Amino acid sequence: MSTLPDPAQHRKVDHAIEPLIYRRWSPRALSGEAITDEEMLTLFEAARWAPSTYNEQEWHFLYARRDTPQWPAFFGLLMKDNQTWCQHAAMLVVILSHKVFSKNGKPNPVHLFDCGSAFENLALQGTAMGLVVHGMAGFDFERARRELQVPDDYDIAAMFAVGRPGDPEQLPEKLRQMEVPSDRRPVQQSIQEGRLSETLTLNPTTGGYENHHHHSGNSRGAAACKHQRAAHELCPSARGGERTLSDSKA
Template structure:
């Protein structure tokens, strides 16, 4: 097996942050090995503790394990380029968000934001556990709504794959060279005190 990239050896923060933020990245190479139920539920437990507006907790997660009856439906939602590497994932998931407040039925303008926070918790927990967690927009959103019976009051936000690290050499050739932690823009390019001035 090829050596896995060590994110801490190629990423350096400009200011001190927790190493977990640098360790988290989105590999594609997975081993095909299953996850234990307790491991998977630890990821969802972390997601559960995300902050949300009025404590709405408007995120929902649908998932399928590989080699189970639901797998084909989830795998069939993926765009072809993502199917090329997701076949060895242990789990495929879909992130949803409730578009209205449960407390009064009014539109919730930050449902997407809050559900993204829950997914971030899940992905950081995965990094802490040494797992691959890779989010994706490359799938059929409308088909996901239809085939997974998602009510209209929920937005289909994203998909993700979870698994154990695999050998990057097993990836399609065009993906192998991308199988490394990426850098980030400097803080000065993403932060501005006062009005927009980028």
């Protein structure tokens, strides 16, 4: 039986961080074994302690475990490519995010940011426990809202699968080739001191954005910079290829 790759053999950090952070990745090879009630609650306990604005704790998790009456409804939300490997998951989860403040009903502009923090806590806890936690965008959002009876004041943020590591050799060839921890662009490509006064262009090799200086007093250049960033955000092909709904997190 083949085992999952070791992230430490595929990732090299440029600055010393906690190993748990770079050991976290998103395999697809799952064994089909169940997780215990205590393991499930431990994952959600980790999410519980995420930071949130005014301690709103905007996240809400809807879950279905294998071989339960809830499983078919959750599994049916997934795109076909994700169903291929998620059939061996122990649990599927839909993350909801409350869009408004509970105290006054006003829009909360950072609700998704806070939910992302909760998921990262859960994913890191899963790594520490030797479990697979794999986030996904590849599912039918509208069907999820309809079939899971999600009210309008909640956003559907994402789905994720949880399970025990499996044998990568059991994956279809296309997915087997992807079963390697992905790298990250250098930190310098994600940060900038001061205001954003440069044009960002996508490097197709690294997948990151690179800075190219222009004169800060040139209004036409600033407008072009803004237009280019908007094009990258709105047009997936401008980022080096269209991202399908079956894409998932690494």
